[in-house]
Amino acid sequence: MPLYIISTPIGNLKDITLRAIETLQRSDLILAEDTRRTSILLNRYKITNKQLTSFNDNNKEKKTPTIIQELKQDKQISLVSDSGTPGVSDPGFYLIREAIKDNIKIIPIPGPTASITALIASGFPTDEFQFYGFLPKKEKAKKDLFKKIKQEQKTTILYESPYRLLKTIKAMQDIFPNKQVCIARELTKKFEEFIRGTPLQLYQELQNKNIKGEITIILSK
Numbered sequence: 001m002p003l004y005i006i007s008t009p010i011g012n013l014k015d016i017t018l019r020a021i022e023t024l025q026r027s028d029l030i031l032a033e034d035t036r037r038t039s040i041l042l043n044r045y046k047i048t049n050k051q052l053t054s055f056n057d058n059n060k061e062k063k064t065p066t067i068i069q070e071l072k073q074d075k076q077i078s079l080v081s082d083s084g085t086p087g088v089s090d091p092g093f094y095l096i097r098e099a100i101k102d103n104i105k106i107i108p109i110p111g112p113t114a115s116i117t118a119l120i121a122s123g124f125p126t127d128e129f130q131f132y133g134f135l136p137k138k139e140k141a142k143k144d145l146f147k148k149i150k151q152e153q154k155t156t157i158l159y160e161s162p163y164r165l166l167k168t169i170k171a172m173q174d175i176f177p178n179k180q181v182c183i184a185r186e187l188t189k190k191f192e193e194f195i196r197g198t199p200l201q202l203y204q205e206l207q208n209k210n211i212k213g214e215i216t217i218i219l220s221k
Contacts (some may be wrong), residue, residue: 005086027078028050037051067095097214098146117187119155119218160217161215165206181218
């Protein structure tokens with residue numbers, strides 16, 4: 001039986017696809033990063049009586065062999081993340097890689113992802129871009145990455161915690177003070193917001209704000 005990789009909404013629950021709903025309804029087992037968050041989605045679409053189990057960074061290595069054995073026994077298994085597309089900056093990558101090694105077919109069910117959603121709304125060129133996922137927590141590693149990005153001259157997509165955002169913007173000032181930046185916050189949710197400007201402008205605007213929610217940063221070329 002194939003492993004189904006199902007993209008789920010990044011905020012607005014109406015963004016799920018019909019194919020995703022149908023596949024979840026047929027699933028014997030649903031693997032979720034956070035079962036509580038996934039339960040909200042399943043309840044919204046009346047997908048009930050399903051075996052739902054956690055699959056995250058803490059248990060992925062322990063659970064993967066059992067999951068692969070169940071797939072070989074023709075159990076229909078679907079993998080979802082907390083939000084967006086599994087395998088993109090989440091533990092789904094590990095299971096997908098190991099399943100491929102065992103010649104298990106992978107069937108992706110496409111849908112929302114914060115990176116592309118933010119990119120298309122940024123107004124920056126989309127003909128060539130790069131994605132680095134979550135920024136390093138250590139300041140030196142972060143600045144080293146920014147120096148690399150400065151040399152590459154491509155539109156760049158990054159994820160960041162709202163708690164580190166101001167320090168990140170400050171670090172950008174040191175490396176590329178005139179680069180245009182778009183901060184996408186709470187995509188598809190009630191308080192969705194796009195904040196645009198140079199690092200200096202953004203630092204001045206954000207230093208007295210209490211920024212919350214999920215953050216995607218787009219850097220212009």
